[in-house]
Amino acid sequence: MALGAPRWAAALPVRSTKPVSALMPEILPADTLRALALAGIDAAKQRDVSYADIRVGNTRELRMALDPWGYAPQGWLSLEYAYGVRVKVGGVWGFAFGVSPNVDAVAQAARSAVETARGVARLGARPTELAPAPVVQGAWEPVVAVDPFDISPDDHAKLLGAYRHQARRVLGGDIEPWTEWQRETRVFASSDGSLITQRPLRGIVNMRAVGGHLSRRGTRLPIPGLFSSSAGFELLTGAPIQERVKEATEEAARLVNCPVGEVDVGRYEAVLDGLTFGDMISVLLLQALEMDRVLGYEADGVGTSFLAPTSEFLGQQICDPSVNIAAHRSASSFGAMKWDDEGVATQSFPLVTNGRVQNYFMTRDSAPALAEWAAKQGTPITSYGSAVACAPTVSPTGMASEVHVSPAAQGPTLDELVKQVHNGVVVRNMGRLTADAQLSGGMAYPAMLFEVKKGQITRRLLNGMVQVGTKSFLKSIAQLGGGRTMQQYLFESRRGESFARAFSSTYAPAVLLKQLDVMRLAKAT
């Protein structure tokens, strides 16, 4: 085996006309990753485990940006190799990870995981059973026309420069040009006999058109049609997207010129754009639907959930019947995989149907907790393939990859929603919502908060803060916007020790809320 390669070579600014793949070959070939995975499983099996699985990953990452003022490209390349072994001994889990690409190190990690499980068992941990899953052997990678790693950093920069050119046609306009591409070869193997090789691709295209770029009050809007996904580079190219860049910049510039005023503290009718609604759904609801939070496994980690116990929420109305939310992991969706990080085939499944909770994000370990509900529904006990190990060094957790909040059929546009507001606010591109550990509520400081009087935007409100209780927020949903208001919110969280970044994508329409609490942060002096 071609072992002994460095774990990573990070963060060199890169400019080149050669393909990224030529500058950054994969650290280890897939065959080697598979051999290491099997070695880990063999080592675990020799220690009398009831179950073991391993994820071995080899990740390449390219980030491209332009310097803040001009067109000089700034690029970063990074490589990472790691593995994580999970074992079950006497019904108790143990986990260990490593970064040394050799058989001895992987075997040692497996033995270490076994010792951990035995140690935890002595403390009286609750043994769990796994939801059944068929043995799988196979390979998968998304079909893309142009792999972003097959083109040069300079070509990446050209594209970003074209966006900037179009944005800068607009007075005071600009764009925050930034793309991040992650290509991983991930091997999964289990003691059941599964052996899967997948090459997921993630394109993080989190760009914003900027109005008034020199002002602290600059406005930032997403570019319609420019989404983070598992699709190829080709989706970013072409004249139509550049025209949308200009249009989005023009709208951002228009919003900058809106008259300004101070927030009056109060409870208002509110319209949220798709980005803001997606933000709130991601942070407050989707995280609360993570079964590991619900079961308290993450109580000392990322937190717990207000949607616990599950018996009190499954099938119960938590929001307006017009709300339907489903999880996806297929095709070009963000985080697409054919099998999840436990070797379970991914499938779309409902989370909220007609305002009622239908499912949680689960793993094979946590899915049996919904056995009674599954029996009632006549569905199998399954995780639906929602287990995610955001890096091999992290144990799998049931969490969102891509979620769609369905728009209303022939639903209103953002402007039409605003017209329904007598005395309220509009929130656009709110920015990250901060929630408490139980996700029972959160707050945010929206940079783009607008006053609405009699269906018209009258002023931009400064120093505003939005505060929400999750349950009241969900019950406050009055009307969803139509398909044209759909926007993508990309949620980034951190998992594990040492932490790894986890991304999920939420598509959501604009929404009309019956009420939203708006506070004043401080009076401007």
Place this chain on the structure above:
Amino acid sequence: MSSNPRRAGWTRLVLWVGMTGTVIATSLSAQGPTVSSTPAEFWSGVDVYSAIGAVDDSGKVRLPQSQIDSVVAVRARGWVKSLQARPVAGLQLDPMGQLAATAGQDAVAKQQFADRLATPKLPTADRVYTLQSAVQAFSSNGDDVSRMKTACDYLSALDALPKGSTELLLAQIEARLAIATAYFLAGKGDAALPFYRDAFKRVSGVEFTFRNWNLYTGAFIDFANVVSSLPNGRAEIDSTGARLLALSKIPPELVAQNPDFWGPLGQQAPFFQGAITQTSMLGRRAPDIQAQYWYNAVAPSETSPKSSKIRVKRMDDGKIRVLMIGHYGCPGCLATLSHVDKMLPTLPPNVEAWFVAFENDMWGITQLPADDVAEHYRAFYLDEKKHRMPIALWIGGRVPSPEGGTTTESSPTVDQYDLMGFPTFVVVDGHGRVRSIRVGLHEPTVMRTVKYLVKEASNATTRTATASQ
């Protein structure tokens, strides 16, 4: 295309970024797969090469600035050809025109701009953008009389548009600065000056929020370089600088109207103040270099009245000089010296690059006789580091301090410059006047100034010869 004036305003900033980056085996002739499909993407590619430069086929040698234009033109011709297979329309006509001009296909370029301008109901802002793009596309070379005339024709068309919009005012300024910069780079200061002056006059008409100080600051420094050779140049630098500085400060009424008004806009005045400081010595007589030790050079024969050991080198002997002023205790100076060495072979015949070093009588923690200290420095710079540039070394001797002890005598050369930091790079023309000064080495700026001064000197010689005939 580094000379394209449209980008001149930010070149000085982005090149710094570019120079800090690591170039990994780039080669214009060894292209990887490309997916660029629109003129705007290819035009942005021109920007990429202009901003970061290019290397030769080996991937190791950075091409001189003088070769980049022609390399990019070759590349642009290929891009134009690939784009002509499909119709170009809408927003893409502008970058297509710019790209065609870069490729040297003027007729194609003019047609793209004409097509765009003929678009029915084209908004005024878009019309302004197209005309400004056309001016910039044709003003890449101040020596090309025909193209510069075309650029001026487009400028006239721009000026003929109905007045009133901020977009138009901005475009009129930026187009003028594009033309001025082209002339500046061609060493035609006389031709550049009216455009600089006209552009700066118009800045006050632009709403504060939209003033482009990144561009104006760079242009002001170039302008100062040009006028520093005129009899009343120093006065014009000062008055223009003061006027622009006032315009870079946030107006009180704007702050009163909106107390939250700060951020990048508040940084404009300090940014422009930097340009004023930088240009404060411009046009003035460069102080003589005074030093006791001269390496890689013959010591001047003139001695200082103060001591026969101190030799004096005058700066008005017809040679253009790049002076790096610094000292051993300055890590940035030591790191920069190798870059100065690398510049030496690229300098035109009548240009010299000097290290003007100033030290005291200490080597490490030991006070030594001046000759012994100087020998340590000589061994370090010449034997160990093998630097090849001429070095003038000042070793300050012991003098009484005001407290009754002793201190070392400061360098009279450095004292006269009143420098802000080290290393400072000063460019002096053949008449001994300071024509450029800045802290830190920014090689493109130094080379740009050198190129201008060489051409200026050459033009002056030509004028003199013509007048005498």
